[in-house]
Amino acid sequence: MKPNGYKSQLTIALAGNPNAGKTTLFNSLTGLKQKVANYPGVTVERKHGAWKLENGHANLIDLPGLYSLDATSLDEQIARDVITGTQAGVPKPDAVIAVVDATNLERNLYLVTQLFEFDVPVVIALTMIDAFEKQKHEIDITKLSELLKAPVVAVNAKTGRGKRELIDNLSSVIERGPVVPFETNGHVDDGANAKIFARYNFISDIVQQTVKHNDRERHRFSDKIDRVLTHKFFGLLILVSILLLVFQAIFSWASLPMDLLDKGFGALGDLVKAELPHGVLADLIADGVIAGVGGVMVFLPQILLLFLFISILEDTGYLARAAFLLDKLMSRVGLHGKAFLPLMSSFACAIPGIMATRTIESRRDRFATILIAPLMSCSARLPVYTLMIAAFFAGQTVFGFLSLGAVLMLAMYSLGICVAIIVAFILKRTLLKAPPPPFVMELPPYRLPNVRTVFQNMLTRAWLFVKRAGTVILAISIILWALTYFPRQVPDPVAPGQNAEQAAAEQPSANPSDQIQHSFAGMLGHGIEPVIRPLGFDWKIGVALIASFAAREVLVSTLSIIYNVGDDDSASGKGGDASPTLISAIRDAKHDDGTPAWTPLTAVTLMVFFVLAMQCMSTVAVVRRETNSWRWTLFMIGYMTGLAWIAAFVTYQGGKLLGFV
Amino acid sequence: MSPSKPDNKVATLGKVPVGSSARVVSVNGNSRITKRLMEMGVIPGVSLKVVKTAPFGDPIEVKVRGYSLAMRKNEADSIEVSF
Numbered sequence: 001m002k003p004n005g006y007k008s009q010l011t012i013a014l015a016g017n018p019n020a021g022k023t024t025l026f027n028s029l030t031g032l033k034q035k036v037a038n039y040p041g042v043t044v045e046r047k048h049g050a051w052k053l054e055n056g057h058a059n060l061i062d063l064p065g066l067y068s069l070d071a072t073s074l075d076e077q078i079a080r081d082v083i084t085g086t087q088a089g090v091p092k093p094d095a096v097i098a099v100v101d102a103t104n105l106e107r108n109l110y111l112v113t114q115l116f117e118f119d120v121p122v123v124i125a126l127t128m129i130d131a132f133e134k135q136k137h138e139i140d141i142t143k144l145s146e147l148l149k150a151p152v153v154a155v156n157a158k159t160g161r162g163k164r165e166l167i168d169n170l171s172s173v174i175e176r177g178p179v180v181p182f183e184t185n186g187h188v189d190d191g192a193n194a195k196i197f198a199r200y201n202f203i204s205d206i207v208q209q210t211v212k213h214n215d216r217e218r219h220r221f222s223d224k225i226d227r228v229l230t231h232k233f234f235g236l237l238i239l240v241s242i243l244l245l246v247f248q249a250i251f252s253w254a255s256l257p258m259d260l261l262d263k264g265f266g267a268l269g270d271l272v273k274a275e276l277p278h279g280v281l282a283d284l285i286a287d288g289v290i291a292g293v294g295g296v297m298v299f300l301p302q303i304l305l306l307f308l309f310i311s312i313l314e315d316t317g318y319l320a321r322a323a324f325l326l327d328k329l330m331s332r333v334g335l336h337g338k339a340f341l342p343l344m345s346s347f348a349c350a351i352p353g354i355m356a357t358r359t360i361e362s363r364r365d366r367f368a369t370i371l372i373a374p375l376m377s378c379s380a381r382l383p384v385y386t387l388m389i390a391a392f393f394a395g396q397t398v399f400g401f402l403s404l405g406a407v408l409m410l411a412m413y414s415l416g417i418c419v420a421i422i423v424a425f426i427l428k429r430t431l432l433k434a435p436p437p438p439f440v441m442e443l444p445p446y447r448l449p450n451v452r453t454v455f456q457n458m459l460t461r462a463w464l465f466v467k468r469a470g471t472v473i474l475a476i477s478i479i480l481w482a483l484t485y486f487p488r489q490v491p492d493p494v495a496p497g498q499n500a501e502q503a504a505a506e507q508p509s510a511n512p513s514d515q516i517q518h519s520f521a522g523m524l525g526h527g528i529e530p531v532i533r534p535l536g537f538d539w540k541i542g543v544a545l546i547a548s549f550a551a552r553e554v555l556v557s558t559l560s561i562i563y564n565v566g567d568d569d570s571a572s573g574k575g576g577d578a579s580p581t582l583i584s585a586i587r588d589a590k591h592d593d594g595t596p597a598w599t600p601l602t603a604v605t606l607m608v609f610f611v612l613a614m615q616c617m618s619t620v621a622v623v624r625r626e627t628n629s630w631r632w633t634l635f636m637i638g639y640m641t642g643l644a645w646i647a648a649f650v651t652y653q654g655g656k657l658l659g660f661v
Numbered sequence: 662m663s664p665s666k667p668d669n670k671v672a673t674l675g676k677v678p679v680g681s682s683a684r685v686v687s688v689n690g691n692s693r694i695t696k697r698l699m700e701m702g703v704i705p706g707v708s709l710k711v712v713k714t715a716p717f718g719d720p721i722e723v724k725v726r727g728y729s730l731a732m733r734k735n736e737a738d739s740i741e742v743s744f
Contacts, residue, residue, distance in 0.1 A: 067697070067700055067701055068697070068700040070696070070700065072693050072696060072697070103727070104726075104727060104728045105727075106702060106726040106727065107701055107702045107726055107728060110700060110701075110702065192691075193696075193699055193704075196696075196699045196700060196704060197704060197705075200702065200704055200707075213727070226729075230713065230715070230716075230722075232716040233716075235716060236716055320731070324715050324720060324722070324731045325715055325716055327715065327719070327720050327731075327733070328715060328716075328717035328718065328719045328720070329717065331719075331733070337720075438692075438693075438694040438697075438733070438735075438736055439720050439731065439732060439733045439736065440694060440697055440698060440701070440730065440731070440732045440733075440736055441730070441731045441732075442701070442728060442729065442730055442731075443722060443729040443730070443731050444728075444729075445728075445729075
């Protein structure tokens with residue numbers, strides 16, 4: 001409010017059906033000046049931005065994509081609250097821009113008829129008008145505006161058409177106030193749905209008077225593509241090829257930038273150690289903060305790539321077809337067709353996979369998908385599997401020709417999938433009990449993706465990951481670092497004649513295995529030994545397990561430190577390579593009584609444990625953020641780790657009974 | 662469209678063969694999903710066409726009011742049509 005009492009800033013809400021071009025219009029009006037957060041307490045995205053007008057700015061609120069305002073879903077409830085001014089922290093909008101897709105006028109106008117009943121001035125932005133005219137349909141915009149008693153503006157985000165008119169019409173409707181163009185209550189004898197019928201009667205009447213459809217051209221292009229892409233055979237083949245391409249990209253294209261980031265953070269850590277005076281502070285910054293945050297940032301290329309693909313697939317309309325093709329398979333487990341992509345993505349990394357569940361509307365289906373996503377064997381498990389196989393099963397074959405390593409690898413991936421299916425099946429019948437998720441979904445016409453929308457989508461999601469997950473991860477990294485760092489071992493007295501500084505610099509790395517054994521983490525390792533003893537693990541593996549709850553691949557570097565292999569990579573916590581020395585160290589490791597600490601059975605047991613246990617703090621942070629609930633997050637950690645223990649117990653004890661060692 | 666001829670069959674939408682057009686007679690049930698179907702324009706009197714089924718026989722794709730709508734046979738069975 002200005003001192004003179006006039007409102008200094010307008011608040012305008014943008015409402016429209018999904019796929020109506022709302023986001024594209026929002027991006028074109030606000031440019032890069034937009035903010036994305038969640039509405040308090042829920043995971044509905046709150047998107048707003050500054051729309052530059054001639055004199056000042058309007059605060060533009062992008063409502064979730066909606067088919068109706070009847071508050072049957074969370075999105076609709078929130079949109080309704082925003083429009084009526086009852087959503088906390090959001091001022092009541094001065095006007096609403098209703099985004100209406102010209103090629104799908106009847107259904108898009110339904111939401112508009114509801115907006116009229118909300119006592120708010122409405123301006124209609126007609127999108128896709130170029131596609132509409134290209135198909136040789138005709139529309140009388142002046143008449144449409146007359147019948148709706150609201151201004152109708154044809155807009156095109158690419159060319160900027162209609163922006164100016166939109167502003168002019170907004171000021172005039174705000175001055176004029178809301179108008180309701182029809183009797184909204186309908187006939188009493190139509191019962192509970194009288195309002196719906198009245199709205200559609202009004203719409204049919206209007207469309208008949210204003211639009212001339214060219215039925216020969218209608219959606220011809222889209223139908224042709226669709227015949228191939230949803231073909232019973234080729235459709236599935238194409239889907240599999242697209243998924244392969246996506247995973248190929250996530251696995252291999254992302255590896256170069258990931259290595260660069262990894263090296264960059266490693267170099268930064270070294271720089272800090274070199275520049276700062278030696279001591280706890282330097283170690284905290286280098287090994288705690290930089291290594292911890294860096295360990296998460298290396299996932300960023302994968303996340304960016306996955307979201308790039310998802311945004312493109314979503315924007316072209318293909319994602320809806322993929323869900324259509326696969327819904328039958330997914331529904332057998334009780335999941336929605338849309339759960340497929342997030343789950344497949346989780347084979348690369350659960351973090352982008354979990355973030356991709358946002359496309360699933362039903363909360364229960366979305367949570368069920370989130371809760372099983374980390375069971376898919378992600379790329380961080382690979383170093384663990386490879387180490388175990390290299391140490392105990394290298395060069396062995398089954399049936400004379402199959403590599404035992406490959407069979408074990410396949411078994412681990414399959415174990416994760418089978419357990420995921422069982423867990424989803426149980427969850428959907430108990431905690432997340434709901435009838436098989438209804439599947440009523442629009443298949444939008446195919447469109448060329450809008451470059452700006454795709455990139456903005458990708459960047460917004462990536463930024464959310466960096467910002468929110470980053471803060472939680474930072475805290476946990478520091479805690480884990482401190483656990484392995486304290487209490488400090490008493491430094492050896494400086495040998496006479498030796499440069500004191502040099503000695504101090506060498507001291508911490510002189511015997512890291514000693515430091516770890518006597519650190520809090522080492523004590524914890526000893527502490528949990530009774531729990532992991534039935535799995536065939538000793539306290540040293542226990543320490544590695546504890547450290548690997550930060551990130552799975554840390555197991556390898558921690559084992560290097562414990563067995564004092566002196567792997568150079570180990571300091572960064574990302575020593576993914578199984579060095580020959582580590583392999584022989586594991587093979588040669590002995591219990592105090594002289595029996596081998598590791599057997600092939602221990603190795604398989606450890607792999608089984610890693611398939612199922614929730615050992616990734618980045619995933620924990622993301623699940624907390626996406627479910628907005630510590631309870632579900634803790635439930636996930638609990639059930640996964642519990643299952644991991646049971647499965648490992650059965651593997652180890654069963655294996656022993658069967659005579660394996 | 663002409664009014665329903667006497668030889669028209671009344672059945673649920675799930676029974677309508679692919680490629681056939683039908684006219685909605687009623688949308689039964691009082692669930693969120695039947696309401697959603699109506700809000701998306703599937704109300705008595707509207708005509709629709711079954712375009713295809715997915716590879717495993719379910720869901721089906723229907724053209725209604727000029728756009729494509731996918732639904733499971735389970736949902737389609739709450740829609741009564743004449744064709």
